[in-house]
Amino acid sequence: MTAPAPVRTPLPAALAGQHVLILGGSSGIGLAAARLLAGAGARLSLVARDETRLKAAVGTLPDGTAVTALTADATDEDRLVEVFRQAGPLDHVLVTAGAASRTPLAETDRCRVRDAFDVRFWGGYSTARIAAGQLPAGGSITLMSGVYTVRPVAGAAAAIASGAACEGLTRALAVELAPQRVRVNAVRSGVxxxxxxxxxxxxxxxxxxxxxxxxxxxxxxxxxxxFGTAEEAAAAALFVMANPYVTGSVVTVDGGQSLA
Ligand SMILES: NC(=O)c1ccc[n+]([C@@H]2O[C@H](COP(=O)([O-])OP(=O)(O)OC[C@H]3O[C@@H](n4cnc5c(N)ncnc54)[C@H](OP(=O)(O)O)[C@@H]3O)[C@@H](O)[C@H]2O)c1
Structure with a gap:
């Protein structure tokens, strides 16, 4: 019988010394999470496609941050496997890779929808699949969703559907990985x-x-x-990482946008 999930402080201080990989860590919410995690004393592996942007992002972190920058495309599962090997043992994984292009349905053919899913859903799926085999008890995987999944706007079907799929994946994997005490959550961010x-x-x-x-x-x-700040959205990712009793949750940080 597997031991229960470890008990530790649920505050971000628990992340000190923990190793967090952020797929999408060179910009926006991922970079904001990197800054917050660096402040909490975590070790970081930042992953994105563009090496120059990655290096610039690393340069914005506080002096003394233990950080490795690795390039990968979220759609390339073999490269992701290699990136996880290079990063070494991890405690938490955050996936913020994704882009939300907006086009009306008539201009959104299957290729465009596939592109959105390839990065956000399949990138998240591949990452979770690789991470699941490596994370320790109490470790976590966090995906990104968005407020439009519950309060849609016209002309964003591909982005909305891929975000909603990530929420479904979150709940499915939370159940499947609970026996190994690995947690899976999502952040549903407003704009x-x-x-x-x-x-x-x-x-x-x-x-x-x-x-x-x-x-x-x-x-x-x-x-x-x-609008929200990247730091406000990223703080929710730190909350679900740090709290060892949170799994299968979709945490909303939307400034009330889903109610308006
Ligand atoms: N900003 C919002 O209002 C908002 C609201 C709700 C949900 N979200 C979701 O939150 C996530 C982050 O959004 P953001 O605004 O922080 O975006 P962002 O500033 O554009 O950052 C995206 C990050 O992901 C990386 N990335 C993009 N495509 C990638 C790929 N194929 N493989 C590997 N890395 C990739 C980017 O670097 P490279 O381009 O160099 O690869 C960058 O580091 C997205 O999934 C987005 O849909 C955002």
Whole structure:
């Protein structure tokens, strides 16, 4: 009989010294999670496709952070296996790789939907499958979902369906991996101010103050009067990683966007 899940402090302090791999760690929510985890004293393996962006992301972490940068495409399962081998023993895995392109149904052929699923769902699936064979009791896998899965907008079917699939996968794997005391959760984030949002709003980096003002104006109609920050979404990932009694949960951090 397997021992029960270990009891330890459920606060982020529990993550000190733990090794966390973030697939999608060079930008947005993944990079924000890396910064929070570095602050908590975790060791990091950051994974993404673009080496230059990865190096720049590593450069933004506090001095002394134990971090390894590894390039991989989430759609390449063989490369993911190699990345896990290079990273060595892990305690937690967070998957934020994904991109939310928006197109109306008439312009969204199966290829586009497949592309969305390839990264977000199949990338998450492959990562979870590799991680499941390696994580220790109390370890965790965290996937990303989004508020549109419960409060959809038109023209985002591929992104919404792939996010919803990640929520289903989360619950399925939480049950399947519970006997080995590995936990699986998802963060259902509201719209967050990260590079994809700024691209969607056509906000230019040329004048940062003007860009911030444009983002603020675009989010002012939301219940709390603004979009979320990457750090606010990432903090939910740290919560589910650290708390040894959380599994199968989809934690919503959406500033009330699902209610409006
Ligand atoms: N921002 C939001 O408003 C929001 C809301 C709800 C849900 N989400 C979801 O949260 C996740 C993160 O969003 P974000 O806004 O933080 O995005 P982001 O800033 O664009 O960051 C995405 C990260 O994933 C990496 N990535 C993308 N495609 C990849 C691939 N095929 N293989 C490996 N790495 C890949 C990117 O680096 P490379 O491009 O170099 O690979 C980058 O590090 C996404 O799944 C998104 O759909 C976001």
């Amino acid at each position: 967050v101010d990260t590079p994809p949002l700024r691209r969607r709003l056509h906000v230019s980096d040329a004048d940062p103050a003007e860009a911030d003002a444009a983002v603020a104006a675009a989010g002012s109609h939301l219940p709390l009067g603004r």
